[in-house]
Amino acid sequence: MSATTSPTTSPLPRIRISGRSFLALTLTPEAPLEDWLSALDHQIARSAGFFAGKPIILDLGMLDAEAEHLSGLLPALKERGIRVIGIEGGDRAWPALADWDWPENFAGGRASAEIAIPEDSAPEAPAPRTLILETPVRSGQQVVWPDGDVVILGSVASGAEVSAGGSIHVYGPLRGRAIAGIGGNSDARIFTRALEAELVAIDGFYATAEEMDPEQTSKPAQVALSGETLTFFPLT
Structure with a gap:
């Protein structure tokens, strides 16, 4: 009768979990949306790159289901390079939002003070040289x-x-x-x-x-x- 050996069982690696916090900005559009988007374009032109790479929460609390051009709001933000990671203040049942790719909301989070968007400073002209x-x-x-x-x-x-x-x-x-x-x-x-x-x-x-x-x-x-x-x- 031959002897049998059981394979050595390797220990499973430990799952390491740590916390990391990020600041998400909240955009709160207002009606009429065409004017609000124009104001947003003006702000982006004055502060190029401010929204780049930043997570954005879209707060629809100042709009209602009948707001004109509401259906095109999320696509318009994506066209401007604004990455929406959460939506609050609205209802998925609103007909205008039926085609939205609705991101999952994040739990928790505390509101902070309003953030002033810095304006890009004009480049300084080179000093005259002799x-x-x-x-x-x-x-x-x-x-x-x-x-x-x-x-x-x-x-x-x-x-x-x-x-x-x-x-x-x-x-x-x-x-x-x-x-x-x-x-x-x-x-x-x-x-x-x-x-x-x-x-x-x-x-x-x-x-x-x-x-x-x-x-x-x-x-x-x-x-x-x-x-x-x-x-x-x-x-x-």
Whole structure:
């Protein structure tokens, strides 16, 4: 007679249960629903992403079975990315709710204070930046800097061109072309230790060498825009 052995019985794993709480938001629509949905769209536009991923309780307590457009309310919320996990304050027997995919309500839960929806802040414009050139701008070179001022520690040769979104500062002779205020900055100016330019321009208004004030040429000068006219001043 052979001996028999019984298989070893492994212990069953322990079921671990712990608690975790989430904040569910409650939406309480009001009649007329078309206006309420328009107000919701406006709020979503001002606070993009506020409802994303958040569980929502839909409270129908301020509506009744005859509310116009009630049947399309739940689909309209789903189209807007609002995830409804529970419905309260209404009755499944209302005819308008017959086609709703009614989620199971959660037991318990306490009401909290009304939550203020934060508005998205407008992105800050980047601060103007200054381009500093420590060497002269040679003939044939073209410098374009739309983000702010251009400061040139040397000269700008004849046949060179410097363009800036802000002002242009030339610490040597300006013999080429200087175009300031590109992009619509009429407050920009041009400064130079010796005005001998082929052309100067601010915000699209320009003057050629023949049109410049002869009393300011070959001297320290600044150029500004007054209305639609370039004006030339001594650099003092």
